[in-house]
Amino acid sequence: MSLHRVTFWSELLEKVLIADDIKNKRDDAQLELETLLKSKLLSNSIGIYPFGSRIMGVGQETSDLDVYVELDNSFYEYSESPTMEVLKRQRILSNAFNSESSWKRIATYGGRCPIVTVKHTTGLQCDISCLNGLTYRQNKLVMYLFEIQPIARYMVIYLRGWIQSIGLQTSFRSHILILMVIFFLQLHNHLPGIDGLQKNLEPTVGPWVTTFNQLKLSDFKMSKLEVDEDSTRSVLKQFFQFYANFNFAKYAICPYLGRYVERVSFDRHMPQRYTQLRCRDNKFTRFTTAIQDFIFLDFNKGWQIKGMHVRALQYKCRKELE
Template sequence: MNDRMCDFWDTLLRNERRANKQKNNVELNQKIITDLLETLCPEFPSKSIQVHPFGSRILGMAGPDSDLDLYVDIGNSSALYSETLTDKVIQEEKIITKALQKNPSKWAFLANVEGHCPVIVARHKNSNIQCDISFSNSMICGQSKLVIYIFELQPIARLMIIYLRGWVKELQIQSAFRSHLLVLMVIFFLQVRGYLPTVYQFQDQLIPDVGPIRSVDNQFL
């Protein structure tokens, strides 16, 4: 084994250990979640609010500067993706933003990222971790659970993504290859080669609740 190959494996294992450390830091994640709940609950007194972590830190593929993705369920865990921003979503974005700005000892508000699924960006003061806060699309949590399941089926997938994240960072092309694209590419690669089930096999015996729904005669409804 030559020096270049040794360096490859050393770097990959080092990055994996770092990602595992972030994934397993449950206490830190819970502290951030608790601070966010304490910040938001007074602003939604009639709602039962829950905060769910997801994304690269939870999946065990994060880098040293990775954000912590958080989904805020404002008493509506069934909120699904919509192409149109509703008045309710716009109002919730304003309330969450103001709540963060009212708590400068815990949060440094950074930005509102607009789009079909708005994201509020803030830095948790105590941990100095940037948090991307979503609140209008619960599908993102389900997607993380699916990726975790895929990693359990084929553990090499996570190592492949960790390697690719380092590769795109080294080439400075992160903007073109965001993490979710790398996940899709790796899953597709492994599916084509028969190391992961197909989408059809994943959906076997399941009734989809998003997108076109098939009837019993296999026609789209």
């Protein structure tokens, strides 16, 4: 997928239509999964919340489905590591797939956010967690940003295909691309900082604010960009120009503030609730890249990206401008 191809716009529109169809259509496999979970999980209260790229409207036909399962009103639970209760819920989720059904358990993962991975006979794969309520809320905020500035979603859909074509999809995954697009648009005065959308709101989970004010772009003296072939191609070129020259070593990608922040002084720019509870080792200076999650403010989502991946990205960005 290249900006220079005459089929650029038609190919992108086709991908957008696919993403729209995936987002708006609850297929039989998803309905069957919800029915199975509700019948197998012995809980007084159960909530099933799909999220991820398929739900945000940037999914592909091969995209996995992510599902957060809330048991017994546990939505706002917060902990730095899984509690015994969380691990117990994971076992309950895992055991729900012991019997015969079209969904089969293929893996169970531990870590900070335990996941049960299942697969449908149609090939659809699903990651299920009982500790992903905050990620679900984060996705709601991303969807709102896509709503007020629609070109952002088009950019992410294009960049997902582009990053796969250059072989960097394992380093710059879709959630990384979303943050990079949001930050780029913020710096060019097309989207507000997340802190502006959360002004005067109190933390809802631990130190983190998960809600936001549904303000208009006009409240920030901004306006929607046109979503057509010329405008989209132009903005994508600006994106490539920006990241081809971005100083990853000096600056953090910080969509929470939506402005340049030097990595060495990162802590000083964060709210007090962050500096009081952040991890002891500074994850925003000791890794090659610093890409801040805008809900979990102490989480560097770029910690796995290597220097060679950044150099390859910037080289490919420059090639797109030739």
